[in-house]
Amino acid sequence: MARVALVVCLLLVALPVAATIKLLIYDYPPLIAIKGQAQPSGHAIELIKPLFLQAGVPYQFVEQPLRRAIYQAAQKQNYCTFPVIRTQQREASFRWIGPISINRYGLYGHPELHHKLVTLNDAKSYKIGAYAGSAVAEYLSQNGFSIDQTNSIEQGLQMLKHSRIDFWVADTQSIRQASKTANMAKLSPSLSFYTSMSFMACNLETTDSDLLALEAELKKMYLSGQAQQLLHLSF
Amino acid sequence: MDTRCLWRPELLFVALAIVPTPSVADSFSSQAIERWLAQEFIHSTLAKSAQRQELQWFQHAAVPYRDLTIHVVSEDIPTHRYESEVLARAFYDITGIHVVHEVTQEDDVVRKLQVQMDLGINIYDGYVNDSDFIGSHSRYRQTLAISDMISGEWRNITLPTLALDDFIGLSHVTGIDGKLYQLPTQQFANLYWYRHDWFTDPQLKQRFQSHFGYPLGVPQNWAAYEDIANFFTNIVKEIDGKQVWGHMDYGHFDPSLGWRISDSWLSLAGANDLTFSNDKPYNTQQGVGDWGIRVEHCHPVGASVTRGGALDSPAAVYAVETYISWLLKYAPAEARYLTFSNSSEYLARGSIAQQVFWYTAFIPNLLNEELLSHNDMPVWRVAPSPRGKYWRSGMKSGYQDISGWTFLRSTPKRRAAAAWLYAQFVVSKTVSMEKFLNGYTPIRQSDLSSTYLIDNAHKWGGLLEFYRSKARDYWTPTGLSVANYAALSDAWWRHIGRAVSGHQSVKETMTQLANDIDQRLDKLKHDDMRCPPRLNPPQAASHWLERHGAPWPADSKPAVPKTLSYQEALLLWQE
Numbered sequence: 001m002a003r004v005a006l007v008v009c010l011l012l013v014a015l016p017v018a019a020t021i022k023l024l025i026y027d028y029p030p031l032i033a034i035k036g037q038a039q040p041s042g043h044a045i046e047l048i049k050p051l052f053l054q055a056g057v058p059y060q061f062v063e064q065p066l067r068r069a070i071y072q073a074a075q076k077q078n079y080c081t082f083p084v085i086r087t088q089q090r091e092a093s094f095r096w097i098g099p100i101s102i103n104r105y106g107l108y109g110h111p112e113l114h115h116k117l118v119t120l121n122d123a124k125s126y127k128i129g130a131y132a133g134s135a136v137a138e139y140l141s142q143n144g145f146s147i148d149q150t151n152s153i154e155q156g157l158q159m160l161k162h163s164r165i166d167f168w169v170a171d172t173q174s175i176r177q178a179s180k181t182a183n184m185a186k187l188s189p190s191l192s193f194y195t196s197m198s199f200m201a202c203n204l205e206t207t208d209s210d211l212l213a214l215e216a217e218l219k220k221m222y223l224s225g226q227a228q229q230l231l232h233l234s235f
Numbered sequence: 236m237d238t239r240c241l242w243r244p245e246l247l248f249v250a251l252a253i254v255p256t257p258s259v260a261d262s263f264s265s266q267a268i269e270r271w272l273a274q275e276f277i278h279s280t281l282a283k284s285a286q287r288q289e290l291q292w293f294q295h296a297a298v299p300y301r302d303l304t305i306h307v308v309s310e311d312i313p314t315h316r317y318e319s320e321v322l323a324r325a326f327y328d329i330t331g332i333h334v335v336h337e338v339t340q341e342d343d344v345v346r347k348l349q350v351q352m353d354l355g356i357n358i359y360d361g362y363v364n365d366s367d368f369i370g371s372h373s374r375y376r377q378t379l380a381i382s383d384m385i386s387g388e389w390r391n392i393t394l395p396t397l398a399l400d401d402f403i404g405l406s407h408v409t410g411i412d413g414k415l416y417q418l419p420t421q422q423f424a425n426l427y428w429y430r431h432d433w434f435t436d437p438q439l440k441q442r443f444q445s446h447f448g449y450p451l452g453v454p455q456n457w458a459a460y461e462d463i464a465n466f467f468t469n470i471v472k473e474i475d476g477k478q479v480w481g482h483m484d485y486g487h488f489d490p491s492l493g494w495r496i497s498d499s500w501l502s503l504a505g506a507n508d509l510t511f512s513n514d515k516p517y518n519t520q521q522g523v524g525d526w527g528i529r530v531e532h533c534h535p536v537g538a539s540v541t542r543g544g545a546l547d548s549p550a551a552v553y554a555v556e557t558y559i560s561w562l563l564k565y566a567p568a569e570a571r572y573l574t575f576s577n578s579s580e581y582l583a584r585g586s587i588a589q590q591v592f593w594y595t596a597f598i599p600n601l602l603n604e605e606l607l608s609h610n611d612m613p614v615w616r617v618a619p620s621p622r623g624k625y626w627r628s629g630m631k632s633g634y635q636d637i638s639g640w641t642f643l644r645s646t647p648k649r650r651a652a653a654a655w656l657y658a659q660f661v662v663s664k665t666v667s668m669e670k671f672l673n674g675y676t677p678i679r680q681s682d683l684s685s686t687y688l689i690d691n692a693h694k695w696g697g698l699l700e701f702y703r704s705k706a707r708d709y710w711t712p713t714g715l716s717v718a719n720y721a722a723l724s725d726a727w728w729r730h731i732g733r734a735v736s737g738h739q740s741v742k743e744t745m746t747q748l749a750n751d752i753d754q755r756l757d758k759l760k761h762d763d764m765r766c767p768p769r770l771n772p773p774q775a776a777s778h779w780l781e782r783h784g785a786p787w788p789a790d791s792k793p794a795v796p797k798t799l800s801y802q803e804a805l806l807l808w809q810e
Contacts, residue, residue, distance in 0.1 A: 088342050088489050088574070092732070099350060102358060104306075118327050119336075121320045139339075193335055195306065195358060197347065222354040235356050 019207060020058040023048065023200075024069035024081035030177050030232075031083055031101050031198075034063055043173070044083055044100050047221070047230045048200075055217040057210045066133070070201065077205040083198030085135040095206055097214050098199030101231055103171040105136045105196065106189025110160055115167070117191035126166035129156045136169055136194055153178040160184075171196075173232065263294065263301070263331040271325050278668045280681045286665040289396055290329055293660055296392050297330030300653040304333040307654055309363030309638065310341040313599045314421040314674025322661045322670070334657045340576075341365075342490045348641075349721045352377045355645040361654035363420055366407045366637040367713035368720045372417065373410020374764040375719075379642045379651070382415035392652055394659045401664075401679045403702070404637040407712050411517045411533055411766055417639025420662050421596075421676035424701060424710045425498060425634040427453065427621060428582065428593035431696075431801065432614040439471065446470065452798030454621040457504075457557060459796035460591055464565035467588035482565035483578065483587040484558070486735045491575030493727030496555060497713070499634035500592065501527055504554030505625025506545045508785040517715050518766075523785035524716040525631075526723075527551055527749070528756075533766035535718050535756055539749035540786045541773040546749035547742075548786035550625035556741045557623065559734060561591075571735065582606075582615075591621060594636065595698055598675040602694075613696040618804045619706065624794040625787050633710035677702050697805065704808035718768055719759050726751045 027034040031044040040061055052059045064072065069081035074093045082100045084090070107123055109115050117123055124145065130137035132149035140147055148165055150156040157178055160168045167190065170178065179187050202211060221227040228235075268290045272283060279286055309315040319336035327333050337359075344362065351358050352375065364372075372378040385393045399405060399415075408417035433439055434451055443451035447462050454460040460482075467481030486492065501507075508522035518533045527546030528538045538544035545551055562571055567586075570578065579597045581587060585605040595617060608614050620633045640658035642651050660666065668682045675698055677683055683703050692699035701707060717723060730748035734741045756768035780788045799807075 086343075086346065088340055088491065091342070091490055092488050092729075102350075102356065118333065119320055119324050121324075191335070192304070192306070194337060194339075195308070195347070197350065197358075219353065222356070228356065233356065235358060 018056075018058055018210065019078045020060050021052075021202075021206065021210065022076075022079045023059050023061050024064040024073055024079060025061055026064060026066045026069055028066075028083065030173050043231050047100065047227055048082070050226075050230075051214060051217055051221060054221075055210070055213040057214060073201050073203055075203070077203050078207065080200050080202035080206065082200035084201040085196060086199045086201075087135075090201065093204070094201035095204060095211055096199045096201060097211065097218060099197040100200050101198045102233060102235060103173060103196050103198075104192045105169060105171050105194040106175075106192040107167040107169055108160065108175060108187045109167050109190045110163060111184070111187060113163075113166075115190055120191065120193045123167060123191065127164075128167045128169060129159050129165040130169040131156065134169075135196055136171075139194055140169065154181060157184060172234070263329065265291075267328040268294065271329065275321065275325065276665050276669055278672060278687055279665055280668060280679075280685050281664045285396075289394065289663055289665045292394060292396075293326070293330050293656065293663075296394075297332050297653070297656055300649065300656065301331035303650065303653045304335060305360040305650055305653050305657070306335045306337065306358075307361040307363070307657065308337045308339060308344055308347065308359045309420075310344050311338040312421070312423075312596045312674065312676070314596070314670060314676045315363065317670055317673040318420070318661050321673075322666060323657070325666075326657055326660050330656070330660075332653050332656065334654075336657075345721055345724075348643075351643055351645055357643075357646050357650070360642075360646050360650040361658060362641045362643070363638045364417065364641040365712065366404070366417055366419075366639055367717065368641075369408055369410055369416060370713070370715045370717040371719045371721065372641065373412055373414065373715070374766055376763065377643055377645070378416055379644060380410070380412075380414040380416055381418055381640075381642070384642075384655070385415075388648070389652065389655055392656060394663060396664060397659055397662075398664070398679075398681075401681050402662075403678060403680050403683070403707060404635075404639075406708075407635075407637050408639045411715050413516075417641050418658055418662060419637050419639045419678045420658065421670075421674065422635060422637040422678060423594055423596035423676045424707070425592055425594055425620070425636070426617040426697075426701060426710075427589070427591060427619060428615060428617050429453065429589040430587075430614060431616040432608070433467075433474065433588055434801075442466075442470070447796070449796060450798055450800075452800050453618045453804035454589075455619075455797040455799055455804075456621050456626075456794050457591075457623045458794040459798050460589070460621045461561065461565075462796050463589055463798075464561060468565045471588075477586055479586050479588060480565060480567050481588045482561050483581050483590045484562045484566050484570055484592065485573040485575060485578035486559075486562050486571035487574045488728065488732040488736065489574055490725065490728050492731055492735065493724055493729075494575060495592070496558065496731055497526060497724065497727045498592075498636075499525065499631060499711075499713075500558060501545070501551045501554045502631040503620060503626065503633060504550050504557070504623030505627060505630060505787065506548055506550035506554065506785060507630050509627060509629040525714045526717055526752070527786075528716040528752070529771070529785075530716045533715075535716055535768040536771045538752040538756070539746070539773070540776045540779055542753060542771040543779050543786070544749060544753075545786035546752060547745040548780075549789035550623070550785075550787050552742050552745050553625065554623060555731065555734060555745060559741065562735070593617070595701075596636070596674070596676060598695065598698060599673075601696075612693060615696050616801055617697040617701065618801060619807050624790060624792075631709065631711060632706065635707070635710040635712055637712050697801075700805055701808060705810075706808035718756065718764070718766070719762070722759060723752060723755050726755065 032042040073079045073081040129148040156168045159165045315338050323334040323336040347358050404419040404422050410416050440451045464481035521531045523529050523545045527544050529536050529543040538546040583600045667679050733739050734744040760767045
C-alpha cells in the first residue's frame with residue numbers, strides 16, 4: 001500500500017542512474033522518532049543518512065508499521081526496512097546490512113523498591129511488563145516468563161509507577177527518554193540480561209553493488225568510531 | 236567422591252528450582268562456600284576439603300574484580316542453562332563477580348562473535364563458541380591464545396588445579412600453531428539413536444528377519460539403516476495403536492539446514508581422505524578433510540573436484556541425495572518443514588524407531604516418562620553411527636560438538652580476566668560432575684573414570700560407553716581446514732535448500748556449492764591471517780578422481796546391508 005513519503009529523496013545526479021532504495025521505517029524511539037516530527041530523526045536515522053550518502057546509494061524514507069514493513073521488504077525489489085532483529089526464521093528472506101544498533105535490555109524496578117536480581121531466573125516470581133511484540137518480550141516468553149504486554153513504553157512505565165508490575169523490560173537507550181517523558185526519576189536496571197543487535201533487512205533482489213557498497217561503508221564507519229558515536233553506543 | 240545423594244533424572248528440573256538462596260550476610264564468605272558445597276556441588280571427584288580449597292582460591296582471586304558485572308554468551312542447551320541459572324549465581328555468591336550469562340540461539344552467538352571480531356566492539360567479555368571455529372581463531376589474530384595467557388598475564392589468576400590434561404577435547408581446540416585457543420566447557424557427539432525396546436521385541440525381530448533376510452539390529456551401514464527405516468515406516472506402521480516412523484530428520488530452509496550437512500554428513504558418507512587427521516601436526520598434512528576442502532601444508536587449496544576437493548565429488552552427491560531421499564520417504568511428512576530445534580523435540584513423543592544423525596546434548600529431553608521403562612531405565616540406546624558406501628576404516632567416523640570459552644583481543648583486559656575466572660569455575664573439578672548430571676556433556680576424564688558415573692552409566696543409554704572409549708577421538712568437530720567458519724558456513728544452507736525443495740538436482744547443487752566455497756576461499760586469501768587459502772588451478776575432474784585418495788571416483792555397486800547386536804556394536808567403539 002502506498003504511503004506518504006516522509007522526507008528525503010536523495011538524487012545523486014553525478015552517478016549512473018541507480019534505483020532509489022525505499023527505506024521503510026516505523027516509530028521506535030530513540031532509534032527512530034516519527035510521531036509529531038516533520039522529518040524522521042533518531043540515532044539510527046543519524047547513522048543511515050551518512051551511510052547512504054557516502055556509499056552513493058539514493059534512498060527515500062517511507063513510514064510503515066513494523067509488520068507491514070517486514071512483509072513489503074520481503075516482497076518488493078529495492079525495499080529495505082530497519083531496525084529488524086535478525087532471527088533464524090527471517091534469515092533466508094532478506095539480505096542483511098548491519099548492525100544498525102546494538103542494545104542491552106534490562107529489568108527496571110520501581111526506584112523506591114530494591115529487588116535484588118543476580119540471574120534472570122531470579123525474576124521469575126515477579127510481575128514483568130514489556131512492550132507488546134518486542135523481540136525481548138518474545139525472548140522472555142520463550143524462557144518461561146509470563147509477561148504483561150503493553151501497547152506503549154509510556155503505559156508500561158505508568159504501570160511500574162503505580163506498582164502494577166514489579167519490573168519493566170526496556171533497553172538502556174529507550175528507557176532514558178521514556179522515563180523523562182513519564183516524569184520518573186532516572187531508572188537504573190536491576191539486571192541487564194539480554195543483548196540484541198538489529199539490522200537493515202533488504203529484499204533479496206536488491207541491487208548487489210548497492211548492498212556491497214553499503215556494507216563496506218558501514219564497516220568503515222564502525223572502524224573509525226563514527227557509527228558508535230552516532231548510535232550513542234556505550235559498549 | 237561423595238555419593239550421599241543418589242541422583243535421579245527426574246530431579247533435573249527440581250534441582251534448578253531449589254538453587255540455594257543467598258543471604259546478604261554470607262555472600263563472598265566462607266559461609267557461601269559451605270552452603271554451595273552442602274546443597275549443590277554434591278558429586279565431585281574431589282574430596283570436600285579439596286573442593287573447599289578450590290572455591291577459596293576463586294574467592295581470593297576474584298577480590299580485584301568484585302565491582303564488575305560481566306557479560307558472557309552461549310547457545311541454548313541444558314548444560315548452558317545450568318551454567319547460566321545455577322553456576323553464575325554460585326560464582327556471584329562466592330566471589331562477588333556478577334556474571335550475566337546469556338543463552339541464545341547458536342546463529343545469534345556466531346553473529347555477535349563475528350561483529351566483535353570484525354568491528355572491535357566489545358559486546359561480550361567471553362563467548363562459548365563451537366570449536367568448529369578453531370580454523371578461524373588460530374588463523375586470524377583476533378582471539379587470545381589461552382595457552383599464552385596462562386603462562387603470561389593470567390598466570391596468577393589461573394586455577395592451580397585446572398588440570399588441562401584432564402580435558403578430553405583439548406586437541407580439537409588447539410590451533411594450527413599448536414596453541415590452545417578455547418577452553419572446553421561442554422561437548423556432545425552426533426550418534427545413532429534407536430528404540431532398543433522395539434529392536435529387541437521378538438515379534439518385530441521375526442518380521443524383519445523374514446522380510447529382509449538378516450537380523451534387526453544396530454545398522455552398520457546406510458543400506459541397513461534404510462531397510463530399517465522402510466520396515467518401521469511402511470511395514471510396521473503402528474505400534475500399540477500409534478503411528479510410528481523409521482526415520483526422523485529436518486529440512487526447513489534456514490541456517491540449521493546447513494549444520495545438518497556440514498556437521499560431517501559428507502564424512503560419514505566417505506568423502507574424506509583416509510589419513511586426514513586432526514591429531515597430526517597440521518602443516519605436515521595433505522588431503523581432503525572437513526567440508527570436502529583439500530588442504531596442503533596448512534593452506535586450503537579448493538573444495539571442488541577440479542581443484543582437488545571433494546565437495547561435489549560422487550561421495551558428496553550420494554550423501555546429500557541419501558539425506559533428501561530418506562527425509563521424503565521415511566520421516567513424518569512435517570519433518571521437511573522442521574528445524575534443528577523443533578525436530579529435536581520429536582523423539583520424546585515416542586513414535587520414532589531410529590535416527591541416523593542425533594545430538595546427545597538432547598539426552599535430557601529423552602529422560603521422560605514416554606521413553607523410560609517401568610524401572611526408570613531408558614528404552615532407547617545410542618550406538619556407533621552407520622556409514623555410507625564410500626566410507627572406509629580410518630576415515631572420520633562422526634561429528635562431535637565441542638564448545639569452549641573464547642576470549643577476544645577487543646575485550647578490555649580487566650573484564651577478560653574476570654570472565655576467565657568464571658570460565659574456569661564452570662569447568663572446575665568442584666562443579667564439573669554436577670554439570671554433567673544436568674546436561675550430559677562431559678569434558679573431564681576424571682569424571683568419566685569416576686565410580687559414581689560408571690555405576691550409573693546404564694541410565695544414559697550408552698553415552699558413557701561412548702565417552703569412555705577411543706571412539707570419542709574419531710567423532711571430531713569441523714577441523715582446521717575451514718579457514719573462516721562464519722564467512723563460509725551460510726553457503727551450505729543457501730545451496731542445499733534448493734535441492735531439498737526440489738528446485739534443482741543434487742549434482743547441480745553440489746557443483747554450485749563447491750564453486751561458491753572456492754570463490755569465498757579465494758576472497759579470504761587477502762585477509763590478514765596465517766596459512767591463507769591458495770587455490771589450486773582448476774583441472775579436469777578426472778585428474779583428481781583417477782589418483783589414489785579423495786576425491787573418490789563413483790562407486791555404483793550397492794552396499795550389502797549389515798546389522799549387529801547392541802553389544803557387538805559397542806565393541807566397535809573399543810577398537
